[in-house]
Amino acid sequence: MAESKTPLLDELEKGAWPSFVTEMKKAAAKKENAKDLMQQLEKSYKDKIGYWKHGGIVGVKGYGGGVIGRYSARPDEFPNVAEFHTLRVNQVPGFFYTTKALRDLCETWDKYGSGLTNFHGSTGDIILLGTSTQNLQPCFDELSEKGWDLGGSGGGLRTPSGCVGMARCEFACIDSMDFVLEVTRHFQDALHRPAWPYKFKIKCSACPNDCAAATARSDLAIIGTWRDTLKIDQEAVREYVNNGFNIYGLVIGKCPTKALDWDAEKKELKFCAEDCVRCMNCINMMPKAISIGSERGATVLIGGKAPVVKSAFIGWVIVPFIKCEAPYTELFDLIAKITEYFDEHAKPRERIGELIYRVGMGNFLRAIGLPPVPQMVSAPRANPYIFWQDEEVVNRG
Template structure:
């Protein structure tokens, strides 16, 4: 390897108590020329205050339209080892459960055929393999395929579905997120690997309203575990929490967003007005031994979250307050087919489903997809005094 690079600006990012990506790139650069040139290009970008990457065309593997992001530098003469620096997305297992042996095999492939730099995991959830050349893309795909892995989504397609650890490690899961993620990944192989829509679409599955994968803020379709009946209260456990010093009135009842809980200090019993409960998980998080979710479990389906693209960042809208989530998920898949057909027919280039709903209106979306309107769709009740009737609803 050439003499050590001078990177005074990047060195600043190694100061302080936290781990630094700069340190990791330096370590990789000691044995990999691509990583070393990446360090130099990054230092140059900090000096010039401009990024030195450009889009140089579509690259990929045989039969796939997604899974590889083509990346080239606009300074190939100064940094020849990263004149091509493509990113490969590898679809993650449900809940990100790996064996250490399998992770070592993936890393061995990448050190042989790429920069050795990885991102575990990207915003979509995939394993991100950072930096390789065009001639290595097909061999990388062949190597990871032999080990049972597949490419994830990229471009205007379905991105790799991702989920929380669900019933694998969490008692709060209201449906099997791991199974549903695996099922949708297999069901929608064409949609993942062959871009066919106006822009990208993401599924994210959280087993409860704690939403550990932040689906409500990031996914075009968020599937959030919930229950339809009342929470289950164990009064003996409530008394134990009180005896241990928990201020149930202040820390539980007072902080309930809908104030549906009532605590009787004399009897030390807790009661709930189930009709007012929004199933937010606060009381369960604080008093996990005393309060459990209801028995009739399923999921709330939400639509439209995204970061800023054409419009500003959106949070999800509720479209189905409760749906049973049991294999083979037929009701959910049939609904998604209708939603995708409408988006494909009406969406503009690079317009996410949430932006299309914002442009054409929730009413238009609901009528086209056959989804009934429900009160949970209303953000601020009675904020809009106007009722818009459809022509076929007016008696002449």
């Protein structure tokens, strides 16, 4: 039996989980660039050095983003990956595809690229891994003829993404798929022609369960919510309890603000609507008895991101409730004000959360015309970053 040329990569195929190495080997059987890719990666693992480098800007006509240039640092040893560029293809809202659309995409990619894909990257896009500079334009042209478009990259709007929302979720407060589609169309120029100091991500979850993890992964998170109170079916609650459901351990004790209590004598679930922070735990635990309110919209949070300049941030609430219905005029106007401020004031490679951290939330809110509200303060008297201005203080002398 011939000795393996990739013994270190082979180790990653061992174990219970599917391995990307297995898929790379399938591509390497048909594509020379995929074969060289494996050999270069094996060398990287052996030498503990990454053999990729930046060597210039590549793209397609009319677009400033959507293509990430990648070049091998050892083109003499691995000539078929001397150029190995990545295309980001704008994903479909909710990630719903027909098999025909996927076949069309893969046929084009097999023709012009390595055949390796990533559904979906952390950006949300369809990632097409590895093609040459001369194949970029014909590949994009063919994808465009089939109805596909490129996503975002660089210092601009990244491809908006969201959860499946109303397509499958009974808790959906807003149509996240429609919002993702319309925000992508509305801000096409910012998406395709990056002109900002750094990336800006918009993600949408249709309910506070936040299945898109928008609050942690996006500069601007749109989270579906309700303005009125929870709907409680007391008879259904009693049925849960009578069937042995641990209402104290799973619901009452888990409520972060103690907004719920169980009256054992009256067999009634008491609810203080003013204390509810819409964490969704009670709904998730008792979906037949508790449901979302009727007056639905969205909460807007800003500043979520992973570490770059500063630590990881979770988004701050800047709008507790806003209607989120087509044509989304009010919401799009707010996004435009935020991104204009970001464009004018951020430093290179500074995210909007880091910008707000630097200039102060009060200055940011005044610049975009939003009033401070109590929901912006997570711990009263502990993080008072909103201060009275001189003109707001009443002279009591």
